[in-house]
Amino acid sequence: MTGHVIPGAVFRARRDGDQVFAHKVEPGGYVVASTGEVVATGGFMLHYNMPFADLHMEVREDRRRRGFGGFLLQELKKECYLAGRVPAARCELRNEASRATLTKAGLRVCGFMLTGNVGASGR
Numbered sequence: 458m459t460g461h462v463i464p465g466a467v468f469r470a471r472r473d474g475d476q477v478f479a480h481k482v483e484p485g486g487y488v489v490a491s492t493g494e495v496v497a498t499g500g501f502m503l504h505y506n507m508p509f510a511d512l513h514m515e516v517r518e519d520r521r522r523r524g525f526g527g528f529l530l531q532e533l534k535k536e537c538y539l540a541g542r543v544p545a546a547r548c549e550l551r552n553e554a555s556r557a558t559l560t561k562a563g564l565r566v567c568g569f570m571l572t573g574n575v576g577a578s579g580r
Contacts, residue, residue, distance in 0.1 A: 459527070459531045459561070459562055459563045460531075461524060461527050461528045461531050461561075461562075462528075463489075463491065463523075463524050463525065463528050465491055465492060466489055466490070466491045466496075466525065466528055467489065467490045467491075468487065468488075468489050468528070468529065468532035469487065469488060469490065470486060470487055470488075471484065471485070471486050471487060471488045471498065475488060475495050476494070476495060477495050477498060478495065478517045478518075480498070480515055481515065482513065482515060483500075483513070484498040484500075484515070485498045485499045485500025485501075485513060485514070485515075486500040487499055487500055487529070487532070487533060487536070489525050489528060489529045489532075491520070491525070495517075496516065496517050496520040496525050497514060497515065497516040497517065497520070497525040497526060497528075497529045498514065498515055498529075499512065499513055499514030499515065499529050499530070499533055500512075500513060500514075500533070501513070501533055501536070501537055501540075501542070501544065503540070503542060506545075508541070508542055508543050509542060509543050509544075509545040510537040510540065510542035510543065510544055510545065511545060511546065511547070512530060512533050512534070512537070512544050512545065512546040512564075513546070514526055514529050514530060514533070514558075516529070521554070522554075526555075526558040526562075527558050527561040527562045530546075530558065530559065530562035530563075530564070531562050531563070534562065534563065534564075544564070545564070546559050546564055547570070550569060
């Protein structure tokens with residue numbers, strides 16, 4: 458387990474009235490609030506790959522590189538374990554910031570996913 462603490466930051470379930478920043482992906486069911494503002498959102502998916510839960514998160518651009526992502530993932534991991542699941546995550550191989558955040562939160566690299574086309578050669 459990790460022990461990240463950010464003074465004044467609160468992890469909680471997302472509320473209907475929360476003002477959430479624009480997202481590139483789905484915001485998720487949990488937020489980190491700091492100074493009364495939502496600065497990070499995330500959640501986990503349970504719809505496939507038992508017993509794993511697929512973590513996801515996004516930090517508001519002006520609040521990145523301040524520990525909010527690691528704090529959010531730490532708390533999401535706790536929620537996963539409470540749900541009886543094992544937390545897991547993935548990110549683009551070249552996304553060094555996400556990889557660093559995931560490892561800081563206690564996750565570790567267990568493999569790489571490669572994509573490509575498979576077909577008959579010489580035809």
